[in-house]
Amino acid sequence: MPWLILLLSAVAEAVWATALGESEGFSVLGPTIVFFVFLAISMAGLGWAVRRIPLGTAYAVWVGLGAALTVSYAMATGGESVSALKVVFLLGIVGAVIGLKLVPHDAPAVERDVDVRD
Numbered sequence: 001m002p003w004l005i006l007l008l009s010a011v012a013e014a015v016w017a018t019a020l021g022e023s024e025g026f027s028v029l030g031p032t033i034v035f036f037v038f039l040a041i042s043m044a045g046l047g048w049a050v051r052r053i054p055l056g057t058a059y060a061v062w063v064g065l066g067a068a069l070t071v072s073y074a075m076a077t078g079g080e081s082v083s084a085l086k087v088v089f090l091l092g093i094v095g096a097v098i099g100l101k102l103v104p105h106d107a108p109a110v111e112r113d114v115d116v117r118d
Contacts, residue, residue, distance in 0.1 A: 016036075
């Protein structure tokens, strides 16, 4: 479940990043509202996920996948040019995210029920 929440938070990051660009410096109401709503959703999900996934891993997955989705959306909608190298590097980011999921990691101290004051 933590990984699903983290992935959904990364999608929410891509939504707020796209809305930020469309808000024209917060001067367009609709995208500005979308920005703030999805920013809150994204941060809440990331905050929840880091209680169960190590911070470095969770943050790398969140920002990497969010950035890849943002660029992919921009390319799909014509907001950014498409090139073979961009696609290769975006696939590299996605591959790295998958790799971080597959690499074994210790559960955070909170999850292991360890008293961190010891």
